Amino acid sequence: MRLVLAPMQGLTDDVMRDLLTRIGGFDECVSEFVRITHTVHSRPTWLRYAPEIANGCRTSAGVPCTVQLLGSDADNMAVNALEAIKFGVDKIDLNFGCPAPTVNKHQGGAILLREPERVFQIVRTLRRALPDHIPLTGKMRLGFEDKSLALENAQAIAEGGACALTVHARTKVEGYEPPAHWIWVRKIAEAVNIPVTANGDVFTLEDYLGIKQESGCDSIMIGRGAVIRPDLARQIKQYEQEGYAEAMPFNEILEWIRLFYDLCLSKEGHNKYPAARLKQWLGMMKKAYPQAEALFACVRPIKDTHDIRAALHAFKA
Numbered sequence: 580m581r582l583v584l585a586p587m588q589g590l591t592d593d594v595m596r597d598l599l600t601r602i603g604g605f606d607e608c609v610s611e612f613v614r615i616t617h618t619v620h621s622r623p624t625w626l627r628y629a630p631e632i633a634n635g636c637r638t639s640a641g642v643p644c645t646v647q648l649l650g651s652d653a654d655n656m657a658v659n660a661l662e663a664i665k666f667g668v669d670k671i672d673l674n675f676g677c678p679a680p681t682v683n684k685h686q687g688g689a690i691l692l693r694e695p696e697r698v699f700q701i702v703r704t705l706r707r708a709l710p711d712h713i714p715l716t717g718k719m720r721l722g723f724e725d726k727s728l729a730l731e732n733a734q735a736i737a738e739g740g741a742c743a744l745t746v747h748a749r750t751k752v753e754g755y756e757p758p759a760h761w762i763w764v765r766k767i768a769e770a771v772n773i774p775v776t777a778n779g780d781v782f783t784l785e786d787y788l789g790i791k792q793e794s795g796c797d798s799i800m801i802g803r804g805a806v807i808r809p810d811l812a813r814q815i816k817q818y819e820q821e822g823y824a825e826a827m828p829f830n831e832i833l834e835w836i837r838l839f840y841d842l843c844l845s846k847e848g849h850n851k852y853p854a855a856r857l858k859q860w861l862g863m864m865k866k867a868y869p870q871a872e873a874l875f876a877c878v879r880p881i882k883d884t885h886d887i888r889a890a891l892h893a894f895k896a
């Protein structure tokens with residue numbers, strides 16, 4: 580079995596990817612989407628999205644990081660992809676799922692699922708442009724308004740030449756509202772001849788067992804659940820290997836939170852970044868840990884970056 584950390588723009592940036600892959604359980608992670616419009620990105624831009632490029636496309640824990648592209652101009656996406664490869668990118672994923680109105684307005688993300696032929700053209704153009712040794716994958720939702728084109732879109736991605744597909748088991752209109760329709764991932768997996776990764780609403784070990792059973796997939800992508808419970812992937816791996824899973828106690832999680840904050844602090848030129856990211860993360864972790872709620876309440880009013888660090892270290896779980 581294989582676990583992938585989901586791309587989440589504004590959430591799983593390089594620091595979060597670094598931290599979660601250090602905690603363990605993940606076999607791969609994916610960068611936040613890099614939006615391709617009419618320009619060609621420079622090396623600093625690629626490195627900003629995926630600093631892992633400078634480390635052989637791996638996080639510091641050695642977990643491979645795929646770079647995700649989002650766009651609708653196939654030719655310019657191909658030019659950008661080739662440029663990215665020149666700088667060291669070694670695997671590319673294409674986004675056919677983003678629900679953001681600004682992105683959809685420019686014909687990017689989930690809106691493309693209304694037109695399987697365009698999906699096919701984009702994948703085929705990139706596949707033809709890229710060297711054979713560079714894997715190209717796709718990530719899709721079940722559709723835009725409804726699921727009527729789900730199988731056609733998946734087939735378009737496979738026939739266009741992608742070597743694997745991730746399916747977020749919801750339409751664009753369904754947003755992030757539960758439930759995720761895991762059974763649809765099974766239908767898609769049966770309709771294409773490439774490996775399929777199932778994604779959507781895995782927040783606990785039980786959810787993992789559920790998605791695996793309903794989708795029939797052995798490869799699972801986890802997004803929000805991995806941020807809310809940073810040891811979730813590790814628990815799942817332990818369960819698969821040893822038949823039981825031990826959740827990490829909060830005092831250990833606290834050590835990881837402190838490391839996360841220090842990693843944020845070490846990023847240059849971001850005055851507000853460490854506090855913003857810490858508060859964002861604690862705000863999500865509150866759902867799983869009462870102690871995270873107490874810690875959040877403690878750091879929330881503090882403005883000074885170094886005072887926050889001191890509070891993190893003074894906090895007793």
Ligand SMILES: Cc1cc2nc3c(=O)[nH]c(=O)nc-3n(C[C@H](O)[C@H](O)[C@H](O)COP(=O)(O)O)c2cc1C
Pocket residue numbers: 585586587588589590610611612647674676677718747755778779780781800801802803804
């Ligand atoms: C804040 C946020 C940002 C996201 N950004 C991306 C993105 O950049 N690329 C992408 O393919 N999916 C993106 N997604 C979708 C996730 O990768 C994933 O498909 C979705 O959250 C469902 O998985 P989950 O229930 O495990 O979170 C994003 C989701 C969230 C919540």
